[in-house]
Amino acid sequence: MEGRGSGRAAVKPMKTGTKLALVAAVIAAVTARYWFYLAAEVSLPTDRTGFVIGFLGAAALGVYALIKRTSWLGAIPAVFAIVVGAFLPFTVSISAQIVERDSVIEVGDAMPQFTSIDGQRQAFDSASLNGHLVLIKFFRAHW
Amino acid sequence: MSVDLPEVIADRRHLHGLQATMLSDQQLTVTDKFGLRNKGFHSAPGSEEAEALPVPATLLIDESGKVVWIDLSADYQRRSDPSVVLAAMEAHFDIAGH
Numbered sequence: 591m592e593g594r595g596s597g598r599a600a601v602k603p604m605k606t607g608t609k610l611a612l613v614a615a616v617i618a619a620v621t622a623r624y625w626f627y628l629a630a631e632v633s634l635p636t637d638r639t640g641f642v643i644g645f646l647g648a649a650a651l652g653v654y655a656l657i658k659r660t661s662w663l664g665a666i667p668a669v670f671a672i673v674v675g676a677f678l679p680f681t682v683s684i685s686a687q688i689v690e691r692d693s694v695i696e697v698g699d700a701m702p703q704f705t706s707i708d709g710q711r712q713a714f715d716s717a718s719l720n721g722h723l724v725l726i727k728f729f730r731a732h733w
Numbered sequence: 734m735s736v737d738l739p740e741v742i743a744d745r746r747h748l749h750g751l752q753a754t755m756l757s758d759q760q761l762t763v764t765d766k767f768g769l770r771n772k773g774f775h776s777a778p779g780s781e782e783a784e785a786l787p788v789p790a791t792l793l794i795d796e797s798g799k800v801v802w803i804d805l806s807a808d809y810q811r812r813s814d815p816s817v818v819l820a821a822m823e824a825h826f827d828i829a830g831h
Binding site: 688689690692693694695696697698699700701702704706707708709710711714719720721722723724725726727728729730 | 734735736737739740742743744754755756757758762763764765766767768769770771772786787788789790791792793794795796798799800801802803805818822826
């Protein structure tokens with residue numbers, strides 16, 4: 591160690607675990623960034639195998655990095671990779687939408703008559719749509 | 734149609750410069766009439782505390798009140814692409830001359 595750096599402040603070589611943790615964090619971050627980019631563009635692919643591999647791979651590498659021992663700072667990217675890598679596949683698994691097959695409206699059905707209120711709390715009656723071409727969109731919420 | 738409160742709708746309508754009529758369906762009464770309540774797992778919107786959410790859907794209704802086209806999102810991270818909706822409107826509404 592002699593002659594290297596200035597005594598105590600000398601930079602220790604990075605532990606293997608820490609290096610792995612950084613790689614895992616980068617994989618998780620890049621995959622997540624691309625995921626949210628595609629989500630914003632409404633063009634997430636139906637087949638998401640690549641994403642699942644990317645996320646779970648990052649999480650697994652994060653776990654492996656911790657097993658190989660990281661410095662305590664190096665644990666941060668490892669935990670980041672595990673959390674991101676495990677969380678997004680979870681959101682994918684719960685994103686399926688299920689409607690009741692018997693009650694869902696179908697092509698050829700008459701539009702149900704309904705009343706509602708608009709943004710000004712003014713009453714709205716679907717009868718006002720009669721005789722018009724109408725496009726109805728159901729949103730989950732404002733986002 | 735959404736489960737947002739009227740105030741939220743008014744706010745967002747202004748924010749996005751939307752011209753369409755936007756309706757609040759907090760109790761999902763209209764959603765249920767259309768059978769569009771999502772029965773799968775969902776993450777309810779934060780402040781509004783709606784008990785459930787509709788499946789994102791786009792419907793076209795003709796002058797006689799009949800549903801002529803419908804697009805359901807099988808996945809909440811996907812929505813009807815505007816180009817798909819426009820193509821359906823051209824096919825079903827004969828709007829070329831309007």
